[in-house]
Amino acid sequence: MSASPEPEYRKRTVYHAGLLGGFSMLAATFLVMGNIATRNAIEQCRADDLLASLSQVVPSKIYDNDLLADPVTITLADGRKVTVYRALEGTRVTGVAYKIKGHGYGGEIDLILAVDRDGTILGTRVLSHSETPGLGDKIEASRTDWILGFDGRSLSNPPPERWAVKKDGGVFDQFTGATITPRGVVRAIKGGLELFRDHREALLASPAVRQAVPAGTRTQLMPEGKP
Amino acid sequence: MSVHYRSIARSGLWDDNVVLVQGLALCPTLAVTGTATNGLGMGLATTAVLTVSNIVIASLRRVISPEVRIPVYIVLIATLVTLVDMSLNAWLHELHKVLGLFVALIVVNCAVLGRAESFASKNSVPAAAADGLATGLGFTMALVALGTVREIVGSGTLFQGASLMLGKGLGFLELTLIPHYRGFLLAILPAGGFVALGFLLAGKRLLDRSLARRRQGRQDRVPASEATA
Numbered sequence: 001m002s003a004s005p006e007p008e009y010r011k012r013t014v015y016h017a018g019l020l021g022g023f024s025m026l027a028a029t030f031l032v033m034g035n036i037a038t039r040n041a042i043e044q045c046r047a048d049d050l051l052a053s054l055s056q057v058v059p060s061k062i063y064d065n066d067l068l069a070d071p072v073t074i075t076l077a078d079g080r081k082v083t084v085y086r087a088l089e090g091t092r093v094t095g096v097a098y099k100i101k102g103h104g105y106g107g108e109i110d111l112i113l114a115v116d117r118d119g120t121i122l123g124t125r126v127l128s129h130s131e132t133p134g135l136g137d138k139i140e141a142s143r144t145d146w147i148l149g150f151d152g153r154s155l156s157n158p159p160p161e162r163w164a165v166k167k168d169g170g171v172f173d174q175f176t177g178a179t180i181t182p183r184g185v186v187r188a189i190k191g192g193l194e195l196f197r198d199h200r201e202a203l204l205a206s207p208a209v210r211q212a213v214p215a216g217t218r219t220q221l222m223p224e225g226k227p
Numbered sequence: 228m229s230v231h232y233r234s235i236a237r238s239g240l241w242d243d244n245v246v247l248v249q250g251l252a253l254c255p256t257l258a259v260t261g262t263a264t265n266g267l268g269m270g271l272a273t274t275a276v277l278t279v280s281n282i283v284i285a286s287l288r289r290v291i292s293p294e295v296r297i298p299v300y301i302v303l304i305a306t307l308v309t310l311v312d313m314s315l316n317a318w319l320h321e322l323h324k325v326l327g328l329f330v331a332l333i334v335v336n337c338a339v340l341g342r343a344e345s346f347a348s349k350n351s352v353p354a355a356a357a358d359g360l361a362t363g364l365g366f367t368m369a370l371v372a373l374g375t376v377r378e379i380v381g382s383g384t385l386f387q388g389a390s391l392m393l394g395k396g397l398g399f400l401e402l403t404l405i406p407h408y409r410g411f412l413l414a415i416l417p418a419g420g421f422v423a424l425g426f427l428l429a430g431k432r433l434l435d436r437s438l439a440r441r442r443q444g445r446q447d448r449v450p451a452s453e454a455t456a
Contacts, residue, residue, distance in 0.1 A: 010292045011292075015292065016292060016294055016295045019290070019291065019292060019295055019299065020295050020298055020299060020302075023299050023302050023303065024302055027302050027303065027305070027306040030306055030310065031306060031309055031310070034309070034310045034313050034314070035313065037313075037317075038313040038314060038316065038317035038318075041316075041317035041318060042313070042316050042317045045316065045317065045320040049320075132412075132416075133261075133412065133415045133416070134410055134412040134415070135412070
C-alpha cells in the first residue's frame with residue numbers, strides 16, 4: 001500500500017516511544033473530558049437507583065426526611081463498613097435500611113434490608129444476583145412474592161434455630177430445583193438482623209441536628225466513618 | 228468506486244460476517260443475546276465503536292509506525308470504549324445496567340482490533356468508515372437474529388424491554404408471542420446460545436449453498452462469454 005519508503009526518523013526508538021506517549025496523553029485528555037461531562041449524570045443515576053430500592057423496602061409513611069441524606073457508617077467486627085440509611089420522623093429514627101450480601105449458587109446476592117426500631121423487617125429485596133434464570137431467580141420480587149414472606153419477621157419470629165429453609169428444618173420455603181439460592185438469602189437476612197441487634201444503640205441514636213448543618217460538622221456516630 | 232463500497236458492504240454484512248463466518252467475538256455474542264433487545268443494544272454499541280475506531284485509525288495510518296501499531300490501536304480503542312461506556316451510564320442508564328459488564332468487553336472484542344489491523348490501517352478514511360459500519364451492522368444483525376431465536380424459544384416473547392432502550396415510542400415492538408408459555412430454560416442459558424448459534428450457522432450455509440446453486444443454474448443457461456464476466 002505505502003509506496004514511498006519509510007523515512008529514517010520513523011525507525012528510531014524515540015519516535016516509537018513518542019508516538020505511544022503522545023497517544024496515551026491524547027487518550028487521557030479525552031477520558032478526563034468525558035469523565036467531567038458524564039460525572040454528574042452518573043452520580044444522579046446512582047442516587048436515583050439507590051433511592052428507588054430504598055423506597056421499595058421503607059414504607060413512605062414512616063419517614064419525612066431525605067433517605068439518602070446523612071447516612072451513618074458502622075464498622076463490623078471483621079472491619080467491613082456498612083452504610084446505613086435512616087428513616088426519620090422529626091429526629092426520631094423510625095427505621096434503618098442497609099445492603100447485605102448473601103452467597104447463592106451463582107455467586108454473590110446483593111440485598112437491601114429495612115428494619116424498624118424493634119428489629120422487625122419492614123421489607124427486603126434482591127438488588128442483584130447471578131442465579132440460574134427460571135430456578136434461582138424466584139427470589140426477585142418481580143417473579144414471585146417469596147421475598148415478601150420476610151416482612152414482619154424478626155430474630156424471635158421465627159426463633160433463631162428455625163431461621164432456615166424447610167429442608168434444613170426451618171420455616172422458609174425453598175424452590176423446586178433450587179435450594180442453595182433461598183438458603184443463601186435466608187442466611188443473609190438473618191445476618192442482617194443480627195447486625196441490627198449488635199449495633200442497635202448506634203443505629204437508633206437520634207441525629208442531634210437534622211440536615212441543617214453543612215456536611216462535615218454533623219454529628220457522626222463514627223467520626224472516621226466517612227473517608 | 229461504487230463497486231468497491233458495494234463489496235465492502237457485502238463482505239461486512241454477509242460474506243465475511245464477523246460472527247456467522249469468521250466466528251469472532253463469540254463472548255459478547257453468547258453472553259448478551261438472551262433477548263433480542265440486548266443483542267440490538269450490544270450490536271449498536273459495538274457498531275459505534277467499530278466505525279469511529281476505523282475512522283480514527285485510517286486517518287492516522289501514515290503517522291502510526293508498524294512497530295508500535297498494536298499498542299496504539301489498543302489505547303485508541305480502549306479510550307473510545309470507555310467514552311461509550313460513560314455516556315451509556317450517564318444517559319441510557321437502564322440499558323447500561325444490562326449491558327454494563329459487556330460494554331467494557333468491547334475493548335477486547337477481536338472484531339474491533341481485527342478490522343483496525345486488517346482494513347483501517349491500509350485504506351482511506353471513507354472506505355474504513357464504510358467497512359466499520361458494514362461489519363458492525365453485520366455483527367448487530369447476527370446478534371439480533373440469535374437474540375430473537377433464543378428469546379422466542381426461551382421465554383416466548385420478543386424485544387422485551389425495547390421501550391426502555393429505544394424510548395416509549397417503540398414499545399409496540401414488545402410482543403408476547405406465546406401467551407402462558409412456561410419458558411424453556413436451556414435457550415436462555417449460555418449452552419442454549421451455542422446450540423442456537425450452531426443452527427444459525429447451519430442455516431446460513433444452507434442458504435448460501437442454495438443461492439450458489441441457483442446462480443450456477445442460471446450461468447449454465449447463458450452463453451459462456453457472459454458467464455465468465
